[in-house]
Amino acid sequence: MTDPTSLPYRPGAGVMLLNREGKVFVAQRIDSTLEAWQMPQGGLEEGEDPQDGALRELEEETGIDRDKVEILARCPLELTYDLPGELVGKMWKGKWRGQRQHWFLARFLGRDEEIDIATATPEFRAWKWAEPAELPAMIVPFKKQLYEKLLDAFRAWL
Template sequence: MSRDPAPAMIPFEQLPYRPCVGVVLVNRDGLVFVGRRADSGNEPVDAGHAWQMPQGGIDEGESPEEAALRELYEETSVRSVEPLAVAPDWFAYDLPEPIARKAWKGRYRGQMQKWVALRFTGPDSEIDVLRPGGGKHKPEFAAWRWERLGNTPGLIIPFKRPVYERVAETFAPVVAPQAR
C-alpha cells in the first residue's frame, strides 16, 4: 500500500493553494473595514503591516459567497450586509516557504482567494473583533478601523500586497459612499 508523501517531501512549487475568500466590507462612507491582526505566531507581522481585511477558508460544499458571510461573522460578528460584487477572478499569493511549511500543516504553498464585496448596513457597534461570532470564535483581530480601499495595499504584509493591489483595482468602482 502506497502512502502520500509528507508535505515536507513535496517540492514547494508543487504544493496546492488553499481555497479561500476575502471580504471587502464597505461602509456608507465608502471606507472599508481593516483589522489589526492578533499575534498568531504564524506569520511575521510587524506593526506597520499588521492590518488586513477579513479572509478565510472555504468549507467543503460552500460557495465563496457563503464562505464570505460565515468568515465575516466569525471574525467581526457582522451580519448586517448587502451584496455588492464578486471578483471575476481568483487571486493567489505564496507564503514564504518557511511559513508555508508550518502553516496548515505544510499542505499548501499559499492561498487562492475569491474576493467578495459587501455593503455594511448596521451600526459600528455591531462590529466586535474581540468576541467575534458571539464569542464562539478566537479573535483574529485585536483592533479595527475604517480605511480607504486604495490605502490597504500599504497596510498588508508585503507578500500579500499584489493581491491587495488587485482587490483595490477590482473593487474601486463599487466602493462609493451611499447617498443619505
C-alpha cells in the same frame, strides 16, 4: 524540505467591507505583532459556496451578521497569494503554498457598535476603517499584489 510549488493553494474567500463613507474594514491579526492590517478572509470548507464562506468568515471574525451586509460585487477572477518560504511549513500544517481566494465587495448596513472582534475564537486584536487606496501599504508584503488587484477589480464601486 518540501518544494512550495508542489503544494496546492488552500481554497478561500474574503470580503472587502465598505462603510457608508466608502472606507474599508481592516483588522490586525491577534497572532502577529506586525503593524499589518487585513480584510476579513479565510478558508472555505469542503463544498462550501464561496459567497457563503466569505459571509461566514466575516461573521466569525467580526461578529457582523450576514443580514447586516449587502453584496455589491464579486471579483471576476480567483486571486492567489504565495506564503513566504519561512511560513510554508508552519501554516496550515504545511499542506498549502498559499491561498486561492474568491473576493466579494460588500456594504456594511449596521452600526460600528455592532462590530465585535472579541468572538468565540478571536482572530483580530484591533480594527478600523481605512481609505481603499491605503490598503496595499497596510497589508503584509506577500499579499500586497492581491490587494492591488482587488482595488482594480472593485474600482467602479470605490
